[in-house]
Amino acid sequence: MRIVDLASRPDLLDRALNLGDVGGEFIYRGFSGKMITPERFLRHWSRYFLIALDDDGVPIARALSVPLTFPAEDRPELPEHGWDEAIQWAAQDLMDGRAPDTLCAVEVVVAPHLRGTGLSSPMLKALKARAVETGLKRLIAPVRPIGKEDEPDVGMAEYAVRRGEDGLFADRWLRTHERLGARMIKVCPFAVTISGSVEDWRRWTGVKLADGDNVIPGGIAPVTANVERDCGVYVEANVWMEHPF
Template sequence: MQYLTFSDLDAHLLEQYRNAINFAFPEVILNSQTTKKYWSRLEEYFPNTQLFMISEGNKLIGFMNIVPIFWDQPFMELPDEGWDWLIKKGISDFESGIQPNSLGGLQIVVTQEFQGQGFSKLLIARAKKVKEDLGHKNFIIPIRPILKYKFPEMKMKNYMSLQENGKIMDPWIRTHLESGAKIIKVCEKSMNVIGDIHFWENLLDIKIIKSGTYMVDGALNPIKIDVKNNFGEYREENIWISYT
């Protein structure tokens, strides 16, 4: 097993990386305007903080996308816009010449073949080492609990405390806590996708004739549709955590 950065990826690994992202997230997230606008710049500006774990057979085990930012305020003041804010902040800081002092985790993905074997904790440990090597102060992540999609109408503040057999029910929240993270707060507008009725009809594969809330596979929260104003919005709640 070895670790590579984005600059080290050959065409074969790059294809595995792209496919893994498409497999890991629901279509509503893949249609994020924020992702489409900023992701290529993330990889261009910060190749050395895009971390990839590779097997001896040149298979992609998993990866973590990280953006350097400057943050010197209390963690409780981290914005509700969570994930969207984090990638925009990193890009803006870089383009403005602002020196980072923190790392922000955007996503951790373990490919299907290697799931359930503890590799996500190894990626987290690697990211913490990168933070130390860079001399940065903070390591924050707006995490996306992996079973929340089963409870789309439950508020995150209630979901995150659900327990099973005396433990936090969600395995992704549990993984981070076991790795040393502390929960800061819910970020209620972390990932946001907007579009007209035609956009949502294509994504949901239905004809929308009335306003209301709609469910989409894999989404953590409902989509709100306003037919009169030809507008729909998806607001996803995540959870800010810190490894400092």
């Protein structure tokens, strides 16, 4: 396996994106998801878009991250709004010309036929190495526990602290981070917030919303809907983790 970045191989962009999504298409329908477009990664963060290639040069995984400033006087703690606010911080720093000192992992996606084979671990290691290479001081991640899809109604504060018999986190994605030395900082309860009409959610997920909580494919929390008001809101919690250098 070889890992390259989008800066050196922009021709791989479409094939890397075709590996799939984190959770589902709906994740990218929020305001922050719409900010991390392929065009913006090409223009601003191409060195932080990593692509793993197999022996034949075919993309088999991608890892996206954004550089930002943290901590700072106006950012003393990791945000409660997790993924959403980290992306906003990165965009604000670009607009303000503020030099970043931290790399924030946005997503790691592995080709469907290779999921569960341990490929996500070298992708995280590659993000950490890229942070070091570009003079950044830390790698942080608003981690989306993958097993939470099976328990969307369980609170993240309860789910995230579960441990296996070996003492490591029970969730396999949290466990992957922990095995690489990452420590849990805190739960970010409003990591991803997405709103849309009943028809929007049907197009994004194939689910026709009913009043109350609705389970959706790829969701780790329910969509709360009011059909009369034609509105469905999804609020997903994540877990902030920091990888030591």
